[in-house]
Amino acid sequence: MISPITSQFEKAVKENRAAYIPFIMGSFPNEDTFVRLLKTLDDCSSDVIEVGIPFSDPIADGPTIQKAGKIALESGASLKKILGTLNKVRSEIQAPIVLMTYWNPILKMGVDKFVETIKDSNIAGVIVPDLPPDEASYWMDVAGAHGVDTIFMVAPTTTPKRLETIVKASKGFVYLVSMTGVTGNVLVVSDALLKTVANVKKLTSQPVAVGFGVSNPDQAAALSDVADGVIVGSALIKKCLEAPDELTAINAVSDLSRGIIERLGKSRAVRHA
Numbered sequence: 001m002i003s004p005i006t007s008q009f010e011k012a013v014k015e016n017r018a019a020y021i022p023f024i025m026g027s028f029p030n031e032d033t034f035v036r037l038l039k040t041l042d043d044c045s046s047d048v049i050e051v052g053i054p055f056s057d058p059i060a061d062g063p064t065i066q067k068a069g070k071i072a073l074e075s076g077a078s079l080k081k082i083l084g085t086l087n088k089v090r091s092e093i094q095a096p097i098v099l100m101t102y103w104n105p106i107l108k109m110g111v112d113k114f115v116e117t118i119k120d121s122n123i124a125g126v127i128v129p130d131l132p133p134d135e136a137s138y139w140m141d142v143a144g145a146h147g148v149d150t151i152f153m154v155a156p157t158t159t160p161k162r163l164e165t166i167v168k169a170s171k172g173f174v175y176l177v178s179m180t181g182v183t184g185n186v187l188v189v190s191d192a193l194l195k196t197v198a199n200v201k202k203l204t205s206q207p208v209a210v211g212f213g214v215s216n217p218d219q220a221a222a223l224s225d226v227a228d229g230v231i232v233g234s235a236l237i238k239k240c241l242e243a244p245d246e247l248t249a250i251n252a253v254s255d256l257s258r259g260i261i262e263r264l265g266k267s268r269a270v271r272h273a
Contacts, residue, residue, distance in 0.1 A: 003149050004096035004124040005172035008047040009207040009228055018224035018264045019047035021209055022257055023100065023233030025068040026051050027077030027085070033246050034072075035089060040250050042093045044257040049093070050127070050231065051086070053079055053101035059130060064234040067241065079105045087121040096124035098151065098172070103131045106139075115142045125149035125172040133169035140169065151175050156196045167204040173229060176200055178212045187213025189222040197226045216256075221263035232260060 012019040022041045054069035054077050106114045149172030201208050211231030220230045243249035
């Protein structure tokens with residue numbers, strides 16, 4: 001059976017474009033606005049929506065997403081609460097949801113219970129930045145049995161041997177971190193980065209989506225000829241943090257998303273193939 005995430009990437013391929021994957025922090029800046037942002041991203045025709053679980057020690061997150069997580073936690077966010085919200089709105093959201101969470105909240109809930117709960121909330125995939133594939137066999141067995149994709153991350157500095165291990169384990173798509181460091185750093189879409197994307201694609205039949213630092217339509221357009229998907233997170237969160245009110249935040253997220261989506265079409269001559 002084809003996963004919902006795979007189906008969305010196949011749809012993007014048929015439409016000759018890269019997939020759009022926005023990130024929003026769960027319960028940020030509060031529960032009601034989070035739901036409105038989620039629905040806004042879905043209304044923008046996002047292919048997959050990534051929802052972050054706020055955590056006290058987010059090693060892969062830059063200052064913008066860390067701030068969003070802190071605000072969410074201060075507003076009463078919890079893993080249980082976010083999953084409950086996603087369960088309530090599951091029939092209203094068309095795009096598959098991917099959770100981005102660290103390993104500790106999963107361990108605290110228990111692997112089996114966590115997977116059963118997220119499946120009930122219609123979660124299609126999970127990204128766990130601090131869980132390497134070498135230590136993920138039980139997790140992948142349980143997640144796979146429930147039809148939940150495990151998405152692993154690779155970086156430009158990942159060694160060829162390690163790269164083969166990670167892309168083989170990843171399901172749904174491979175998350176290519178565009179740079180060393182954390183989310184939100186300034187991204188330069190260089191020939192070297194495009195070549196890295198092309199090289200990773202040669203090693204796997206899974207789609208390859210690029211994230212970390214993608215913040216505007218020009219960057220998305222430059223990546224879209226080679227990458228199968230573009231992940232945008234900190235730029236959307238920043239729009240919310242800078243907005244004076246909820247409506248302004250929602251409109252800014254919608255405008256940026258639509259501007260990026262318009263630029264994700266692939267040219268006929270794909271570079272760095």
